[in-house]
Amino acid sequence: MGKSNVETLFTWLDQTAEVIQQRENEPYLDSLALTMDILFYKEPPEEMDEIVSHKLKQRLAEIDLSNFKTDEIRKAIQLAILKGMKDSTQQQHLMTPETVAMIIGYLAGKFMEGKKQIRLFDPASGTANLISTVLEHLEQDVEAFASEVDPTLIELAVLNSNLQKKQIEFFHQDSLRPFLLDPVDLIVADLPVGYYPDDMQANSYELKADNGHSYAHHLFIEQSLKYTKEAGFLIFVIPEFLFDSDQSDKLNEFLHNHAHIVGVIRLPESAFKSKNNTKSILILQKKGEQTEEVKQPLLVQMPSFKNAHAMADILKQMNAWFKTYHTK
Template sequence: MDQSNIERFYDYYDRIADRLYREYKKPYLEGMNEAFNLLLDDEMKDEYKEEDINDFISWKQEIVDVEFSREDIRRSVQIGMLKGYKHTYSTNALITPDTMGMIIAYFIQKLYKEQPQTIFDPLVGSGNLVYTIANVLKQDIMVYGVDNDFLKCQLSRNLGDLMDIENAMFFQDTFTYYHQHMDVIVTDMMLHNDGTYMPYQVLNHHIDALRENGYLFAIIENDFFEQEGANIFRQEIQKKGQIFGLISLDKRLFSNRPKSILILRKKIQETNEQNDFLLIEMPPFTDQDGMENTLQQVDQWIAARKDVKA
């Protein structure tokens, strides 16, 4: 990761998005997407003044020969997403913090014998969580995502293309999407408590997409198991797999609603499946000794189980 490259890539699309915002009243996030379209496809969705197009092309030429790493691009785009959400008075909570992606990537590396070939986020948003994980894993991986927001779906697709990560992003309701044999599923649960608790529905629907013995990682609020229907959710999940673990995250990562990472595992055929539960409280990332001790506990727990590796 190169800080100067992060800034250089940001300057490219920020100048275009800012011009489109000021001169054409185009929302900042749409302007970002237009800048990405120009970089990827040499075209833009709308027609603009010739002098503006000439500026955009000249700004593009300033960076086309720069070698950006995947993390340069992802972190640069993340800065723009934060600015775009500020423009629309949206909460920054719509972007999953990098630390959560890094923690999930660590557990993927520990729980899978081989590098997963496919990873799926059923609530992908702009893609920061799933691409953070893909970058930590480093090797090539096919990324799938679903979102019912068309612009976010476009942004997540373009972000993957900019990083040269093979991806398939689908603009549709997550409950209408069906797939089979995904190696791993990751998602950050949105705030939703209107009627039936949506996170239960999302997890119950998409665990079917996992291959046998695969894992699903969901970022949940700490009152997840206190919602109406929690017992029914447990019963339904146990028909398909098991609640494998719960990682409590440092409360200082969140402004007001602490979260954890729930790990579900797709049902396996062996009848000697162990039922002990991984329960970990993650210390602050700044506590190096505490973090090292915690990860040693995880390693020991995994080593003691013969049925863990997927």
């Protein structure tokens, strides 16, 4: 068995990043960003030490990006970023698991059926793995926007979308501050979980805490609804405890006033490191004049992703649900 394209490109990215890391004494993720930059421009930066530069030119001669499909490029970059994240164990640097991103892509495709043009936004885009997976599933003409506050992650995100030849406009900012962005048809986000440190900014939100810090994951939901068109859709990866926390009454009431809950998909524990990290997918539709409550929301317990039979069954049920949903 030869190496798959994904493995080949991953190995190339990984080894090249290590060459830079050893020579320049940079962290792995920064070296990876430089590697992706060099791969995109097909040459090392001019200010680089000659020995490293020569080595990198040799490495570039060994790879031709045009031999790889977009999806292979995305997956190889994802593997390299995941390797780098193992070293930097910041909680917010966790990437949305591949299968979860694919389910969101599938849902996005279903909810956007029949639209010719789509505006898509991910307000917590990290390295852009989720939004680029969703873009693979949308056949329409898509204007895509993404926001990320962390400088390393957004640098990786921009390079990631460049190498995949995906057009995404990035905002480098705190996503809970105002955006220069017109409302969109679809929002996807793996919600950052935790407290939001900026109490002054949180004050402008309905979902701010009565005292102490507010929950970032609540504010992200409110902010997302603000930038969604009437009747637009939002697909969030949420923590299991979202609706049983000390501030969930407020959240429930807010959602009741502004959105319809279209579905909740519980993800299998096996997709996450521990039971405490288990997540679900929450699907909302922003209220509008033409919208109505969903009589039968899409409620699904996902089996283990390794169980192909059970997965096929669930997809069949979901497809059947969409048939009745689209005919209403």
